[in-house]
Amino acid sequence: MEPVITIEHLYKRFGEHVVLQDFSMTVDKDENVVVLGRSGVGKSVLIKCIIGLLRADKGKIVVLGEDIESLDHDQMDKMRARVAFLFQSNALYDSMTVRKNLEFPLRRHWIDRTREEIDALVKEALSNVGLADTIDMMPEELSGGMKKRIALARTLILRPEIILYDEPTTGLDPVTGKEISNLIMEIQKKYHTSSIIISHDMHCVRRTAGRIVLLMDGRNYCSGTYEELNKSDDPAVKQFFE
Amino acid sequence: MLQIKNIYGRIAMTTLKGWPEYSHPDNLTMIRDSVDTGQPKGVCFGLLLLHIIRYMAIPVKMRQFFEMTGELSKFTGRLFVEGVKPRWEFAELLRQCYMIGNKSLGLIGLTGFIMGLVLTMQLRPSLVEYGVESQLPAMVGIAIVREIGPVITALIFAGKIGSSIGAELGSMKVTEQIDAMEVSGTNPFKYLVVSRVVASTLMLPVLVVLSDGISLIGAYIGVNIRSVTSFHLFFRQVLDNLAFGDVLPAFIKTFLFGFAVGIIGCYKGYYSSKGTEGVGRAANSAVVISSIMIFIIDLIVVQVTDIMGVN
Numbered sequence: 001m002e003p004v005i006t007i008e009h010l011y012k013r014f015g016e017h018v019v020l021q022d023f024s025m026t027v028d029k030d031e032n033v034v035v036l037g038r039s040g041v042g043k044s045v046l047i048k049c050i051i052g053l054l055r056a057d058k059g060k061i062v063v064l065g066e067d068i069e070s071l072d073h074d075q076m077d078k079m080r081a082r083v084a085f086l087f088q089s090n091a092l093y094d095s096m097t098v099r100k101n102l103e104f105p106l107r108r109h110w111i112d113r114t115r116e117e118i119d120a121l122v123k124e125a126l127s128n129v130g131l132a133d134t135i136d137m138m139p140e141e142l143s144g145g146m147k148k149r150i151a152l153a154r155t156l157i158l159r160p161e162i163i164l165y166d167e168p169t170t171g172l173d174p175v176t177g178k179e180i181s182n183l184i185m186e187i188q189k190k191y192h193t194s195s196i197i198i199s200h201d202m203h204c205v206r207r208t209a210g211r212i213v214l215l216m217d218g219r220n221y222c223s224g225t226y227e228e229l230n231k232s233d234d235p236a237v238k239q240f241f242e
Numbered sequence: 243m244l245q246i247k248n249i250y251g252r253i254a255m256t257t258l259k260g261w262p263e264y265s266h267p268d269n270l271t272m273i274r275d276s277v278d279t280g281q282p283k284g285v286c287f288g289l290l291l292l293h294i295i296r297y298m299a300i301p302v303k304m305r306q307f308f309e310m311t312g313e314l315s316k317f318t319g320r321l322f323v324e325g326v327k328p329r330w331e332f333a334e335l336l337r338q339c340y341m342i343g344n345k346s347l348g349l350i351g352l353t354g355f356i357m358g359l360v361l362t363m364q365l366r367p368s369l370v371e372y373g374v375e376s377q378l379p380a381m382v383g384i385a386i387v388r389e390i391g392p393v394i395t396a397l398i399f400a401g402k403i404g405s406s407i408g409a410e411l412g413s414m415k416v417t418e419q420i421d422a423m424e425v426s427g428t429n430p431f432k433y434l435v436v437s438r439v440v441a442s443t444l445m446l447p448v449l450v451v452l453s454d455g456i457s458l459i460g461a462y463i464g465v466n467i468r469s470v471t472s473f474h475l476f477f478r479q480v481l482d483n484l485a486f487g488d489v490l491p492a493f494i495k496t497f498l499f500g501f502a503v504g505i506i507g508c509y510k511g512y513y514s515s516k517g518t519e520g521v522g523r524a525a526n527s528a529v530v531i532s533s534i535m536i537f538i539i540d541l542i543v544v545q546v547t548d549i550m551g552v553n
Contacts, residue, residue, distance in 0.1 A: 051425045052425075053421055053424060053425060073429075076427070077427035077428075077429060078427065079427070080424075080425055080426060080427030081426070081427045083425075084425075084426070085422075085425040085426075087418050087421070087422060089417060089418050091417060091418040091419050091421065091422035092419075092422075093414075093419055093422070093423075094417070094419070104423075104426070104428060105426040105427070105428050108329070108427075108428045108429070109427065109428070111329070154426075158426070
């Protein structure tokens with residue numbers, strides 16, 4: 001199967017602190033890959049390099065057939081419309097209503113759509129996450145779980161081919177975390193998206209992972225399905241599954 | 243080791259060889275990014291000079307000043323590039339004009355009124371001493387329109403709008419809202435920065451005109467505290483003594499003041515460091531730097547208009 005994301009020999013450091021060194025991985029179409037690793041190991045840095053928020057020191061990242069290092073501003077914006085990013089903090093625009101949060105990317109990418117079409121897309125995205133009645137609310141009026149769902153609806157609004165999830169269940173109670181994990185799977189089935197999910201919540205990992213990549217010391221330490229890694233005798237791997 | 247193909251890049255690398263920072267990967271990446279990606283030769287020489295300056299034994303504060311000046315110049319350059327490229331954010335521009343203009347009106351009006359009143363009351367004793375009390379409206383009018391009105395209004399504007407832009411963008415940066423716009427490919431620079439800078443550039447001149455008018459009303463009341471002068475006579479004296487050379491430079495510099503407040507507030511907020519402390523620092527330094535810039539611009543405009551004979 002053709003990979004939608006290819007990362008080859010990626011290096012990233014901040015001053016003296018080496019985060020990624022010689023990291024490589026691929027993500028195939030319709031595949032959910034969970035990147036597992038301890039806090040501060042560089043998981044978020046990795047997906048920020050993929051979306052171009054951070055620039056790698058060395059290495060190659062190809063997303064949907066395009067080498068992101070070679071893209072100019074406009075090309076990068078077009079590519080980003082095909083790749084969505086769910087922030088750990090949700091990053092909802094706090095000066096806008098839920099409707100405006102969802103309309104914001106739509107009005108800038110799909111400029112030929114009518115107001116009615118945009119309205120219908122917003123309502124559909126909200127229905128997908130089960131929060132149609134929050135359309136005119138402000139982000140501050142929403143609970144943590146609702147904010148996460150709205151952020152998820154916003155990532156879906158442009159019908160992305162790839163979704164990058166940065167710790168989607170962190171800070172949520174176990175029940176809401178489970179709901180978000182289920183929602184990720186529903187979205188994947190409905191829209192056939194490929195995903196990279198950064199997480200160390202093992203419930204979320206088990207529910208969502210098609211394949212797991214273990215990030216350790218800046219490298220792709222090992223990869224495999226949940227069951228494969230769960231059976232591993234390597235102490236470095238076992239500590240995550242105990 | 244990164245490969246530097248460009249000859250100017252190689253000169254930069256060779257020059258850096260004598261410094262311990264030579265092997266630092268940040269330097270190599272910076273050279274690679276700027277030199278090996280087809281930048282003009284001038285930029286490469288500039289980079290070489292920057293590296294020499296960066297690692298020479300110059301005070302840290304001075305180095306930071308040069309670095310900030312360079313970054314701010316790049317930021318301003320991007321503003322002009324993004325500002326002329328469609329799609330324009332007219333709705334956001336209008337919203338910002340309302341927020342920046344309308345919401346500042348009360349404060350600007352109040353301070354303008356007090357400024358006119360106090361200035362008149364302070365000037366009167368000196369003019370009485372020299373027996374030219376009748377020139378009070380003319381003197382106050384010229385002082386307000388040429389200098390005090392634009393500068394004081396711009397300083398108040400910097401305090402209110404510069405800090406608010408710095409804090410707003412700073413908190414958006416800290417809460418990853420700017421990154422969220424960036425990753426959705428919606429060009430936050432155009433939406434957040436261009437609209438705010440254009441709005442502050444357009445709104446400050448309007449506020450200064452209103453402030454000048456209100457100041458003159460304050461001055462009229464100030465004149466009438468100790469003597470009786472009709473409204474018509476007061477304004478006739480003010481307007482008769484104002485020339486084109488008084489109004490035009492004062493009006494032009496208000497656009498520059500507005501631009502400076504907008505761009506510095508946006509720059510400080512857009513690149514504020516992480517954390518709430520960073521937001522506070524962004525708001526504070528936006529006001530401080532804007533205020534200094536207002537005086538520097540004022541000095542330059544006065545000198546230029548003087549040389550051109552407009553004064």
